[in-house]
Amino acid sequence: MSTADYQFDTLKIRAGYNPAEHGNSIQVPIYQTAAFDLISTERAHRILRMEELAYVYTRVGNPTNAALEARVAALDGASGAVSVASGMAAISYALLNVGEGGRVIVAAQIYGGTYDAYKKIYPRLGVQVDILEDVNDLEAIKALIKDDTRAIFIESISNPINVVADIEAIANLAHKNGLPLIVDNTFATPYLLNPIKHGADVVVYSATKALSGHGSVIAGLVLESGKFNWAGGRHPQFTEKHYTLGDRSIIEALPDFPFVGRIRTNLLGLLGATLSPFDAYLVLQGIETLSERVKKQTESAQKIAEFLTTHPKVSWVSLPTLPGSKYNALAKKYLTKGAGGTFSFGFKGTEEEVNQFIEKLELFAYHANVGDARSLVINSAQTTHHELTEEEQSKAGIKPETVRLSIGLEDVNDLIADLKQAFEN
Numbered sequence: 001m002s003t004a005d006y007q008f009d010t011l012k013i014r015a016g017y018n019p020a021e022h023g024n025s026i027q028v029p030i031y032q033t034a035a036f037d038l039i040s041t042e043r044a045h046r047i048l049r050m051e052e053l054a055y056v057y058t059r060v061g062n063p064t065n066a067a068l069e070a071r072v073a074a075l076d077g078a079s080g081a082v083s084v085a086s087g088m089a090a091i092s093y094a095l096l097n098v099g100e101g102g103r104v105i106v107a108a109q110i111y112g113g114t115y116d117a118y119k120k121i122y123p124r125l126g127v128q129v130d131i132l133e134d135v136n137d138l139e140a141i142k143a144l145i146k147d148d149t150r151a152i153f154i155e156s157i158s159n160p161i162n163v164v165a166d167i168e169a170i171a172n173l174a175h176k177n178g179l180p181l182i183v184d185n186t187f188a189t190p191y192l193l194n195p196i197k198h199g200a201d202v203v204v205y206s207a208t209k210a211l212s213g214h215g216s217v218i219a220g221l222v223l224e225s226g227k228f229n230w231a232g233g234r235h236p237q238f239t240e241k242h243y244t245l246g247d248r249s250i251i252e253a254l255p256d257f258p259f260v261g262r263i264r265t266n267l268l269g270l271l272g273a274t275l276s277p278f279d280a281y282l283v284l285q286g287i288e289t290l291s292e293r294v295k296k297q298t299e300s301a302q303k304i305a306e307f308l309t310t311h312p313k314v315s316w317v318s319l320p321t322l323p324g325s326k327y328n329a330l331a332k333k334y335l336t337k338g339a340g341g342t343f344s345f346g347f348k349g350t351e352e353e354v355n356q357f358i359e360k361l362e363l364f365a366y367h368a369n370v371g372d373a374r375s376l377v378i379n380s381a382q383t384t385h386h387e388l389t390e391e392e393q394s395k396a397g398i399k400p401e402t403v404r405l406s407i408g409l410e411d412v413n414d415l416i417a418d419l420k421q422a423f424e425n
């Protein structure tokens with residue numbers, strides 16, 4: 001089945017899977033197996049040198065995971081993808097794969113866990129980090145590019161305050177300097193935004209969030225465009241002889257997807273944060289309703305954000321599609337279907353009052369997750385970003401009064417009524 005000409009909503013149900021190759025099973029089967037038959041010593045020889053691509057061991061590949069990888073690659077216009085055990089594993093593997101022995105430029109407005117990893121973990125593993133205070137400050141990016149810079153990492157819509165990145169401008173600048181642009185597209189999902197179509201070279205997801213959409217699984221993905229020239233000089237790890245390939249480099253063995261191919265063979269293979277086939281299946285099932293869920297969440301979020309802007313206990317609302325937003329023009333360019341279901345607002349009141357508000361909410365669960373079918377609330381500065389210093393929080397745009405909402409699939413009027421009653425004390 002060639003799916004190349006189908007629209008997004010067809011691809012999200014059909015891409016990357018052909019029932020005829022799987023006993024005519026309509027659903028993608030869960031291949032609950034650790035290993036695959038090598039058949040012959042001659043075949044084993046070819047597979048292990050990547051002269052033939054085939055399943056060997058589920059740590060590095062499995063047909064259920066492969067269906068998920070191919071499906072998300074189709075949704076994003078990617079040449080290849082690799083699924084991993086969490087969003088953090090996706091980010092770590094992307095960064096370790098690109099950055100070894102060098103530096104990466106990272107936007108300050110990012111997920112708290114990513115920020116911590118950059119500060120506390122990567123430098124000790126040999127990847128130095130240069131923090132970019134404003135993701136859209138091209139002059140600042142230029143000033144941070146050094147001889148050993150290997151990549152630029154940003155979020156398309158930042159967690160939790162919805163800074164919208166000017167992907168095309170940043171990608172152009174990156175490419176002029178031989179650098180790939182890596183985009184965490186978790187908040188947008190491929191339904192709202194395809195970073196690759198705007199010039200991104202690598203896309204990472206926490207599939208835990210809206211991509212799977214039911215708060216039932218921890219999962220991540222790394223995708224690549226297939227267009228970046230990894231032989232341009234800044235990334236010798238792709239052109240040198242690879243230790244499993246005899247005389248060949250990764251680029252020679254896997255010319256269409258060297259980046260995710262190297263993650264699979266080196267990082268997934270040897271560090272081992274593998275997504276289980278059952279969890280891959282759960283993500284696939286979630287993706288079947290991606291458009292329907294995100295569309296409704298985006299519409300409800302817009303209504304709730306509009307309600308909040310009129311409330312006396314609210315000082316600001318971060319949804320970029322609001323007319324007054326600093327990112328309104330970028331949202332019009334990149335987020336034509338809306339800015340998703342997650343955003344933050346400033347609570348006008350004491351810390352005690354904000355705590356009361358959170359505890360009084362009945363439909364918004366107090367959770368450190370987003371993109372769930374249920375609505376969620378969290379006080380970001382005290383939880384997901386609590387470990388940042390006050391200065392780092394302020395650079396990340398997180399003020400002490402920040403309350404993040406992730407809008408679920410409940411009736412929007414019930415949600416607004418719940419917020420209203422919680423504001424009253």
Ligand SMILES: *Cc1c(COP(=O)(O)O)cnc(C)c1O
Nearest residue numbers: 086087088111159186206208219
């Ligand atoms: C949640 C999140 C992550 C981390 O993903 P996990 O699946 O929780 O490991 C990374 N980036 C963003 C933007 C996130 O929201």
